Amino acid sequence: MRKHKPPPLTDSRFTRSLDKRVLSHAHDRDLFGSGQRVIVAVSGGQDSTALLLILHRLADRLPLSITVGHFDHQLRSTADADADREFVRALSVSLAVPAQFGSADVRSIARRQKLSIEDAARRERYAFLGARADELGAASVVVGHTLDDRAETVLLHLIRGSGIEGLSAMAAQSPWPFGEGPRIIRPLLMLRREETLRYCRESGVEPRADATNDLPIATRNRVRAELVPLLRTFNPRIDEALVRLASSLVSDARALAAIADAEWERLAEVRRGSIRFSHQEISSLDPAITSRLIQRAAREIGPEAPAALHIEQLQEALKRPRSEVSLPGGLTGSVNGQWLTIKQARMKTIVIARTPLETPGSVVAGPWTLSCEVFDAARLPAAAERCEAHVDAASIQGGLVVRARRPGDRLRPLGLGGEKKLQDILVDAKIPASDRDVVPLVADDQGIVWVAGHCIDERVRITPATKRTLHLTLRPAAADEA
Numbered sequence: 497m498r499k500h501k502p503p504p505l506t507d508s509r510f511t512r513s514l515d516k517r518v519l520s521h522a523h524d525r526d527l528f529g530s531g532q533r534v535i536v537a538v539s540g541g542q543d544s545t546a547l548l549l550i551l552h553r554l555a556d557r558l559p560l561s562i563t564v565g566h567f568d569h570q571l572r573s574t575a576d577a578d579a580d581r582e583f584v585r586a587l588s589v590s591l592a593v594p595a596q597f598g599s600a601d602v603r604s605i606a607r608r609q610k611l612s613i614e615d616a617a618r619r620e621r622y623a624f625l626g627a628r629a630d631e632l633g634a635a636s637v638v639v640g641h642t643l644d645d646r647a648e649t650v651l652l653h654l655i656r657g658s659g660i661e662g663l664s665a666m667a668a669q670s671p672w673p674f675g676e677g678p679r680i681i682r683p684l685l686m687l688r689r690e691e692t693l694r695y696c697r698e699s700g701v702e703p704r705a706d707a708t709n710d711l712p713i714a715t716r717n718r719v720r721a722e723l724v725p726l727l728r729t730f731n732p733r734i735d736e737a738l739v740r741l742a743s744s745l746v747s748d749a750r751a752l753a754a755i756a757d758a759e760w761e762r763l764a765e766v767r768r769g770s771i772r773f774s775h776q777e778i779s780s781l782d783p784a785i786t787s788r789l790i791q792r793a794a795r796e797i798g799p800e801a802p803a804a805l806h807i808e809q810l811q812e813a814l815k816r817p818r819s820e821v822s823l824p825g826g827l828t829g830s831v832n833g834q835w836l837t838i839k840q841a842r843m844k845t846i847v848i849a850r851t852p853l854e855t856p857g858s859v860v861a862g863p864w865t866l867s868c869e870v871f872d873a874a875r876l877p878a879a880a881e882r883c884e885a886h887v888d889a890a891s892i893q894g895g896l897v898v899r900a901r902r903p904g905d906r907l908r909p910l911g912l913g914g915e916k917k918l919q920d921i922l923v924d925a926k927i928p929a930s931d932r933d934v935v936p937l938v939a940d941d942q943g944i945v946w947v948a949g950h951c952i953d954e955r956v957r958i959t960p961a962t963k964r965t966l967h968l969t970l971r972p973a974a975a976d977e978a
Contacts, residue, residue: 532561534681541640546693548587565598625637760792791807867969886965895940
């Protein structure tokens with residue numbers, strides 16, 4: 497593969513002007529703390545490449561300590577993905593900036609977890625960036641979203657019927673989208689895509705092009721290629737209009753969130769597996785506040801917030817003496833004369849006891865049967881589906897056991913490139929809180945080998961040196977087994 501050798505950086509009146517605009521934007525919004533360490537997400541495309549070049553030039557004035565994070569979603573050809581990685585590596589070297597690399601088979605993950613390719617890609621990318629930030633003590637992950645991206649996001653949320661939070665999304669800084677994590681910083685939200693491309697070229701760098709951005713295979717691509725051009729026939733500056741709408745709603749969303757937080761402290765009664773509110777009190781609130789309380793309750797005890805439709809159904813249910821609404825993630829919202837209760841639809845009483853797993857052999861663990869077969873690497877079975885995994889037999893330490901999760905469980909998921917809490921893996925996989933103790937783990941003396949149905953640990957991966965493999969499978973236990 498030809499090595500990329502980026503030419504020495506150049507500058508121009510245009511690049512210096514953009515540097516000043518980004519510096520002013522960062523100072524006005526207090527985006528960076530002095531001396532802050534950040535992870536800069538760089539795909540090799542024009543926006544993220546311009547972001548890296550700008551921050552590198554501003555690093556002493558902000559000041560910042562930069563590490564590049566590059567993630568391969570395995571959605572492009574191997575040649576293109578390798579070229580992207582080499583481009584980012586070479587550019588990082590030329591700038592004397594350290595870089596970290598990760599990858600994941602997003603198509604397989606999307607299929608297993610019943611997610612769209614876009615959603616799975618975003619989740620895996622942010623999991624990688626969050627893990628790198630945690631390892632390095634970085635306070636922020638910096639991304640190259642532009643004004644065009646923000647306008648497209650507003651349109652996407654309009655199409656999906658999002659509320660005010662969706663329409664005001666993609667602010668200059670925002671909290672981590674998946675539980676706890678670093679802040680997300682967007683210093684380029686005032687720039688257009690044509691400006692980032694020109695910036696790269698006038699800096700002497702030709703960014704990588706991703707042909708998949710031009711294909712109508714993703715909703716965002718269709719919005720970009722079809723809907724935005726159509727809307728420009730009504731308003732040539734529709735992009736700026738959409739961004740003004742989003743910006744105008746940010747303060748409104750924050751004000752409503754502050755009111756909802758105060759009402760949460762006053763009304764929410766948190767119990768194991770449920771959160772309830774006084775029917776009389778919550779019915780007296782403005783619907784905008786009620787919806788936020790319901791969304792927060794669902795997030796507290798389940799994997800996801802309810803959609804607008806579910807919120808409307810629950811608010812209608814509050815007008816009746818007794819009713820029940822099914823919510824995403826295995827939750828229900830029930831109303832009686834006294835309470836509105838958000839709860840897990842079922843409480844698991846099944847226990848997975850620690851049980852040895854012979855090699856070869858099988859064992860029943862709670863509602864599951866787990867099996868282990870031994871193969872020569874030369875006759876490895878077909879690619880694993882969600883409920884099977886192939887691991888290197890020589891990497892197993894001691895014997896295998898099947899067990900439930902324990903506090904503090906961690907592993908290095910294959911392809912992620914870093915350690916991750918088991919709790920975070922289960923949350924990202926949208927496993928309801930009530931079901932997480934029933935996810936079987938295959939472990940050895942060193943730790944988790946396979947989170948059954950989800951991921952294996954990096955240390956047990958198949959390599960060219962592998963001679964024997966273990967084929968692990970998961971299936972529901974038959975009635976006479978359980």
